[in-house]
Amino acid sequence: MRTIVFATSNEDKLKEIREILPEAELLTMGGIGFHEEIEENGQSFEDNALIKARAVADYIRKARPDLSDALVLADDSGLEIDAMDGMPGVHSHRWLGERTYREAMEDIIAKLDGLPDEKRGTRFVCAIAAVLPRTEDAEEGRELVLRRTVEGIVARSIRGEGGFGYDPFFYVPEYGCTTAEMSREQKNAISHRGKALRAMREELLREGLL
Numbered sequence: 647m648r649t650i651v652f653a654t655s656n657e658d659k660l661k662e663i664r665e666i667l668p669e670a671e672l673l674t675m676g677g678i679g680f681h682e683e684i685e686e687n688g689q690s691f692e693d694n695a696l697i698k699a700r701a702v703a704d705y706i707r708k709a710r711p712d713l714s715d716a717l718v719l720a721d722d723s724g725l726e727i728d729a730m731d732g733m734p735g736v737h738s739h740r741w742l743g744e745r746t747y748r749e750a751m752e753d754i755i756a757k758l759d760g761l762p763d764e765k766r767g768t769r770f771v772c773a774i775a776a777v778l779p780r781t782e783d784a785e786e787g788r789e790l791v792l793r794r795t796v797e798g799i800v801a802r803s804i805r806g807e808g809g810f811g812y813d814p815f816f817y818v819p820e821y822g823c824t825t826a827e828m829s830r831e832q833k834n835a836i837s838h839r840g841k842a843l844r845a846m847r848e849e850l851l852r853e854g855l856l
């Protein structure tokens with residue numbers, strides 16, 4: 647069984663990831679002894695996913711040679727809101743400041759008050775990066791990166807208890823509910839992270855790495 651180290655400290659993401667990558671033994675950063683804060687200072691989701699995956703791959707090279715055959719994956723995700731010029735985007739987490747998600751969502755709903763559906767467009771974006779194990783003739787492991795999205799509209803009120811982060815106001819018209827009102831399986835089937843992870847899984851299977 648292939649070992650995958652997933653470079654996240656977000657437990658909610660891990661629950662989603664475990665369901666999509668059943669053929670791998672999934673380890674977390676904490677699980678391999680990596681406790682440093684990674685500075686996500688990239689300009690794009692792809693940059694940040696690569697920054698996270700490289701930091702963990704470096705750590706494995708230096709401190710965990712027993713894991714040299716492991717694949718390292720990382721995702722960087724966030725929410726883009728059309729009426730806010732794509733904000734909060736790559737800053738989706740830090741943009742909260744001192745607010746809870748609920749407060750931040752209520753602020754956005756107030757800002758968009760009165761806008762019709764066609765002006766409430768939003769999307770979740772997810773970039774997944776992989777650092778592949780080093781081969782005998784290569785200094786560095788090869789890297790793969792890809793991006794997927796899911797489109798929605800900013801709901802007029804917060805709804806649902808499932809998911810995490812901005813899910814309770816991410817309304818998907820085709821399903822008539824927010825991603826927080828979906829089961830985990832339903833959300834994984836349509837979500838940015840679900841799509842990106844399945845695409846990465848396909849790629850890894852094609853390369854004989856899973």
Ligand code: ITT
Pocket residue numbers: 653654655656659721722723724725738739770809810811812813837839
């Ligand atoms: P790691 O960097 O440790 O993975 P993080 O929570 O900081 O955890 P990101 O930088 O990738 O993760 O994510 C930015 C934020 O975007 C995340 O904390 C959520 O607020 C939001 N987000 C991402 N995916 C989401 C989803 O599926 N549902 C709701 N909100 C999501």
